Amino acid sequence: MTTREASMETIQRELTAIARRARATAARMHPELSLVAYTILAHVEEQQGCRATDLAAHYLLDKSTVSRQVGALEKLGFLERRVDAADHRVQVLHLAPRGVEILAAARVGRRMSFEERLAEWDPSDLSQFARYLVRYNEDAAAHP
Template identity: 70%
Template sequence: MAEHDRADDRESAVETIQRELTSFARRARATAARMHPELSLVSFTLLSHLDEQGGCRATDLATHYALDKSTVSRQVSALERAGLVARRVDPDDHRVQVLHPTAAGAEILAQVTVSRRQMFGERLADWAEDDLTRFARYLERYNEASRAADEA
């Protein structure tokens, strides 16, 4: 009957989404590393966040990206060693460090962002704009649900 067919269609769409997202995830890290060895996927994400937010605390990064605080601590240390971020102690609360991208950090970030955008742009070059915006909306929607589920 028709209801059953529709349930099957739904199942198979979910199946495809699962398979394709997983497949993408497997490749992403390696691709990113190959493209710009100087800034791993995680580092890029963190630095990018700092740039957008205009500085934040390590704990914020950890919770926002579902990473352990130790992981963030080490990543930040590495970024600092590389001269890409600076830490400033918050005068109001001497426990917290406010993180900022340095000038060098902002510059590298800009370069990597450009090259990443170019890469994505190439892969999406022949898409109609409607499809692009819909795709973007779907991804946002999925990730939002995903984040919500992770927190529960």
């Protein structure tokens, strides 16, 4: 195995571990807020509202899958639909007050978790890690 192949194996294994840990952390933060639910709420917040079809396109998911997730989040009081001011035929998803609260609480919990995990890291290592994560995510977004 070449050095590059070994590095790619390590990257794949470690990113998978990160994803598993993120799902487990989401479950601990709020039993009704899965990692998928958290990402949907965060995306709706970031976009300051979006259509369910926008979510499906963004996450490359089937519309029925998104519809089930959105329906569950509405039932929990985390999301609400509003009529689009520009086109009254379109409904736009927005965070409901309870969604704002649960997302803020989850962020605080996640931040505390990161603070604990990375407490011993040197500031320059943290900075480099942050730059690499941004670079990775920018490349991933550019090459879906």
